[in-house]
Amino acid sequence: MQAIVMTGTGGPEVLVPREVPAPRPATGEVLIRVEAVPVLYPETQLRSGAFPMAAPPPVVFGFQAAGKVIEIGDGVASDHLGRRVVADTAGFGSYAELVCVNAQSVTPIPDGVSAADAAAAVMSGSVALALLDAAALTGTETVLVEAGATGVGSYLIQLAREFGAARVLATAGGPEKSRRARELGADRVIDHRPAQWTDDVRTDSDPTIDIVFDSLGGPSATALLATMTPGTGRMLSYGWLSGEPARVTAADLIPGGLTLTGCSGPAWHERVARSRTAILDRVPSLAPPVETTLPLERAAAAHELVESRVPLGKIILRPGPAPR
Known part of the structure; x- marks a missing residue:
């Protein structure tokens, strides 16, 4: 063969x-x-x-x-x-x-879903479902999805409101990916290419961020803590597209009463695996x-x-x- x-x-x-x-x-x-x-x-x-x-x-x-x-x-x-x-x-x-x-x-694979679409959706989509479940949204939160135009981020944008997000912000790299994130349902998109992109997260309409889905890692994760809702803000870290994990310590989290969840390891992978059937069932209603x-x-x-x-x-x- x-x-x-x-x-x-x-x-x-x-x-x-x-x-x-x-x-x-x-x-x-x-x-x-x-x-x-x-x-x-x-x-x-x-x-x-x-x-x-x-x-x-x-x-x-x-x-x-x-x-x-x-x-x-x-x-x-x-x-x-x-x-x-x-x-x-x-x-x-x-x-x-x-x-x-x-x-x-x-x-x-459910009837009506092609092998190609199932293969394309199952990994990123099941990770997104696991992240949204772990975030425990209540229906009032503003969420920030990093790298929202592709991969896991694209599914987070599409599914966040189903799980209770009130407002969905996203980051993307450049005009084409920003346009794609808006098409998927993001209310606002921030270009994460500039070094100080975290300065653009907070606005009058988005004074604080309740939940950050962190796929970039690196120093931006620490900078984002200043934008998060004191006492209830939570960051779910699942990737490091920047080349390094989130630079966040307990000393960074404690003053604001914030939490960081590391989404990795055997228990996490089992949680992702349990989401596969659910994401394949959703494929017909999602972007190709x-x-x-x-x-x-x-x-x-x-x-x-x-x-x-x-x-x-x-x-x-x-x-x-x-x-x-």
Whole structure:
């Protein structure tokens, strides 16, 4: 079968198309004929060596895939056969025509939702649902969504009012992404490219921010504390697109009675996993999640696109021959 092998750590060029043996499902596993592979920003960090891989290269790359279950291993219920699913791998193996995964890691795709849309929405959307649940909105809060034009931020904007946000602010990088954040439903958008962008958050109409969904990290997280509602303001930190985690200490939080929740670790990932069915059910009512579909062998080009941060939607890899 065709697969993309990560030959070492480095730039996108380390992702090389190769013919490899087809996998077979072990006990508790299912075999999926892959129809769509989402290219995830964290994958670019793993490929580059910024974070360690679960298995050393050379290894078939990839963390998620969508497709149809065509074979089951011992101990797996027969009703899995023929089911359309989105699946997580054990840390590698999804950039391929076939992938074996633990049967417990699959989420059924609802009727009317394509494999590509399911693959594009499931990760960012389920993280957004988990964040909104953890935020415990009451219906009165003003929220700030960082990097709101793409990825998790785009789902936070679309779903925030459903979960109780009264007003939704967002940040974005430049005019095109600012326009996109407004289209998704943001009431106001701040350009986060200037170094002192946090100075523009508070206005007469938005004197304080109740909740910050922090995906940028770095020093801006500390600067935002001055804009937050004393006593009840809360920051949920789940990323560091700036290149470093939020620079926030207890000494920064205590004077204002603020809280910071670190959204990571095994318990958090379980919470995200429990949100997958709910986000797939919502896909038809959300903005189309796929921007570009490329053949599997162009995985390196897909990584270049993701790292450019230009795309507004998800990049999907399609195994097999191009459709006629």
